Amino acid sequence: MSVEAGLIDPLDALHSERDPHVLRVGLVVPQSGALGITGPSAVDAALLAAHEINAAGVLGARSLGLVLIDAGRPPGDVATEVDLLCGAGAVDVLVGFHTSDVHRAIEAAVSGRTPYIFTPPHEGGPRLPGVVCTGVDPAHQLRDAVGPLTARHRLRRWALIGNDYIWPHAMHRAAERLIADTPGRIVFERLVAFGTVRATIEPLLDGLRAHRPDGLLLSLIGRDLVDFNRALRRAGLDRRLVRLSGALEENGLLAAGGDDTGGMYASMQSFATLADDRRL
Incomplete structure (x- = not known):
């Protein structure tokens, strides 16, 4: 064998x-x-x-x-x-x-x-x-993140941006319920089709500028998440926002050029969290 x-x-x-x-x-x-x-x-x-x-x-x-x-x-x-x-x-x-x-x-x-x-x-x-x-649902993925981030960074105004399909829809619904239990509120929400972030980035950035959120839940995936984070940095908005992503993993972080703001958080399971010496 x-x-x-x-x-x-x-x-x-x-x-x-x-x-x-x-x-x-x-x-x-x-x-x-x-x-x-x-x-x-x-x-x-x-x-x-x-x-x-x-x-x-x-x-x-x-x-x-x-x-x-x-x-x-x-x-x-x-x-x-x-x-x-x-x-x-x-x-x-x-x-x-x-x-x-x-x-x-x-x-x-x-x-x-x-x-x-x-x-x-x-x-x-x-x-x-x-x-x-074997993965987690939106409520479990977000419940240990939204409250603590709101308290730590004194977040009051949230934006929700994701891809337009079933998982981001559920993430946004879960976020709405969790944010309602904090002093914060949702001021801006958008869903975009797969592969369209580059074409729609300016309206998204304009919306963030106009509504002035301090917290941003990202339910974009893969290349769309990479493109958005790159554009956010170019626009100088990355340092104004605390970002929480349910789909950010090592490939996406590397492709986006990493992060030096201290305000990017991920709620996706990772090998690094395993109780196993081989995790890295």
Whole structure:
């Protein structure tokens, strides 16, 4: 049994002969689109995890193989390919790191047929049979951040800016409830389509200037979050705002050029928070 877990192309998975000693995991992660910036690290993390499982002999005589499925495409396209792979018996289980609109499409396609684990923060609510979420919902993601940040920085005026799909919608609703329990209030809110931050940045910046928030919840993802943070710095607004992001991770922070304001916070789970010496 090989301990190395290679990547299998979906077409190969469909048409090649199955090795009965390999448990195939459909790895549904973005290789394109708004979250494509996170794809390489997601694949690396999955390869490392599969290698450790194989090396430890967790599956006995079997080993893990990974079928890489691009989750950066439109939800219907991703769900169609996943449905085809599951229906053909080309994958045994699914693990996904992608947007919630893709998640819901996959859930509808495979529920009750193929086990499906979804790992990022999500919008909350019930799931169909066979679907497990390991991330947190908006209320849990924000509850330990909004109150303490409001108190520490004396925030009174909040702006909410996110992408226009199910997870930011839920984040904004949760933020509204939490902010209502503080001395603060929401003075500006906008949702923008994937990939449009560069084209809509001036109206967003103008809105921030006009409404003068001191706190900013960002529910933008991937490249849109990077573009926004870069533009905020160029406009000189980054030092006027305390930013809280539910989707900021190491790739996005690096691509945005880091932060030296001391006012950028993230509420997304990170390897650095794991109680494990290997976390870094």
